Amino acid sequence: MTLSVRNLKRLLLGPLDLDVGKGDIVALTGASGVGKSLLLRAIADLDPNEAEIHLNEEGRETMSGPEWRKKVMYVPAYSGWWADTVEPHFEGAARKDVIDILHRLNLESSALGWDVANMSTGERQRLSFARALVLFPQILMLDEPTSGLDTDNAAKVEELIVERSQAGVGIIFVSHDKAQAARLGTRHVLLKDGQLTEQHA
Amino acid sequence: MTAVYIELSYFDLMIASTLLLLAGGLSIFLKLGLEKSLGIAALRTVVQLSLIGFVLEILFQTVSPLWTGLAALFMMAMAGREAMARQTLKLRGGWSLSIATSALMLAATVVTTMALTTAIRPDPWYDPRFAIPLLGVVLGNTLNGVAVGMDRISATLKRERQAVEARLALGHKRSEAVRPYVRESIRAGLMHIINAMSAAGLISLPGMMTGQILAGVDPTEAVKYQILIMFLIAGSTSLGALSAVLSVSWRLGDDRDRLRLDRLQEQR
Incomplete structure (x- = not known):
């Protein structure tokens, strides 16, 4: 799965280029408010933007917004919930995959019956990660995927990220944790003044 | 039964105006500070x-079909303005006004024309003595449904932005993601007329019916008219609220199935 972004322009950003190759885990860093989330939202086509973006040679404009976002999926740091309990948020995924992923994230299958309103930040974060994974996107864009988690649960999330990457999924993740960026990322790009620069160790 | 119509003289109105003096006196006595607004409002009514x-x-x-048509257009334009003025959030670029006005025009024109050509059938069908009051009562009520529905859909999509965008990010279509909020907003727009129909006759005597009875019409006849009007209002409110809510929701999205809250602004 290769993602190629050329000439991306949106308010405050670009024009910038980015390539994510098969098995890449790209750590995206930059100061708060520099537009890391805006960049990921633009790639997912959630906000108006101008760019030539291809996924495996297939242009973004050749498919509808929803089709594109099923393949190139953005998981925000704080995600929304549209039903009262957890289960409806996993609609469309295979039950087996859901249970499997939940277990891998230290969650019992009874979590599907939880009331969203009573969930902790960490539970929300793991469940919103899980509900993206079970849809098997080809590119995963994770906005601070472990910001609300303790070390044990953060390790579980990192493990799944590596596993997906080994299965060929291209990954971009935003992190404010230098150690995590170094540990998990196979590459490191820095966003500053609307421009991306590849960092070399 | 013979219709009795008692004409009011200006002297009769003068007597009624003493009630205003009572209200004004009360305001002064209790230091409510309302006597000035009361006086201005009464003067405006007159x-x-x-x-x-x-x-x-x-x-x-x-x-004249021309003058009747112009009066109708003027009424619809004023109703559109009023519906827009009641929005706390409005769409940039004059879209709130155009959506409100077109929804009101569509609904009120269809329903009023239908009533005039099938149920009431004056000759000619556009006779302003029937057309204008009918349009007025239909517009006034549809305005309510349109304003409430539009206000609700913009406010709800703004509040539920995270939920809607979570669905979009997972590849759901925008139409699916906003459907529950569209439904809720149309319901809110229709609540008023549903309540009015449920309460009619029990809690309130509708103004038009009261007017007809005072004008000497048989109560059973007045009731028939009132039922007709209620149905017209219900039809027009549904049509108006539905088209206004769907249009606002359409304008708050785009062809890439995004949620475009950037097209909203607070109304000063």
């Missing part, structure tokens, strides 16, 4: 209604 009575009198005498 001036505005006298003017409209004068205009209607001329309209009714001429029975």
Whole structure:
């Protein structure tokens, strides 16, 4: 799965280029408010933007917004919930995959019956990660995927990220944790003044 | 039964105006500070209604399709403005006004024309003595549904932004993601007329029916008219609220299935 972004322009950003190759885990860093989330939202086509973006040679404009976002999926740091309990948020995924992923994230299958309103930040974060994974996107864009988690649960999330990457999924993740960026990322790009620069160790 | 109509003289109105003096006196006595607003409002009632009575009198005498049409257009434009003024959030670029006005025009025109050509059938069908009051009552009520529905859909999508965008990010279509909020907003727009129909006759005697009875019409006849009007209002409110809510929701999205809250602004 290769993602190629050329000439991306949106308010405050670009024009910038980015390539994510098969098995890449790209750590995206930059100061708060520099537009890391805006960049990921633009790639997912959630906000108006101008760019030539291809996924495996297939242009973004050749498919509808929803089709594109099923393949190139953005998981925000704080995600929304549209039903009262957890289960409806996993609609469309295979039950087996859901249970499997939940277990891998230290969650019992009874979590599907939880009331969203009573969930902790960490539970929300793991469940919103899980509900993206079970849809098997080809590119995963994770906005601070472990910001609300303790070390044990953060390790579980990192493990799944590596596993997906080994299965060929291209990954971009935003992190404010230098150690995590170094540990998990196979590459490191820095966003500053609307421009991306590849960092070399 | 013989219809009895008791004409009011200006002296009769003077007597009624003493009630205003009572209200004003009360305001002064209790230091409510309302006597000035009360006086201005009363004066406006007299001036505005006298003017409209004068205009209607001329309209009714001429029975001209042109003047009736112009009066109808003017009423719909004013209703559109009023619906827009009631929004806390509005769409940039004049879209709130155009959506409100078109929804009101569509609904009120369809329903009023239908009533005039099938149920009431005056000759000619556009006779302003029937067309204008009918349009007025239909518009006034549809305005409510349109304004409430539009206000609700913009406010709800703004509040539920995270939920809607979570679905979009997972590859759901925008139409699916906003459907529950569209439904809720149309419901809110229709609540008013549903409540009015449920309460009719038990809690409130509808104003039009009261007017007809005072004018000497048999209560059973007045009731028939009132039922007709209620149905017209229900039809027009549904049509108006539905089209207004769907249009706002359409305008708050785009062809890439995004949520475009950047097209909203607070109304000052």
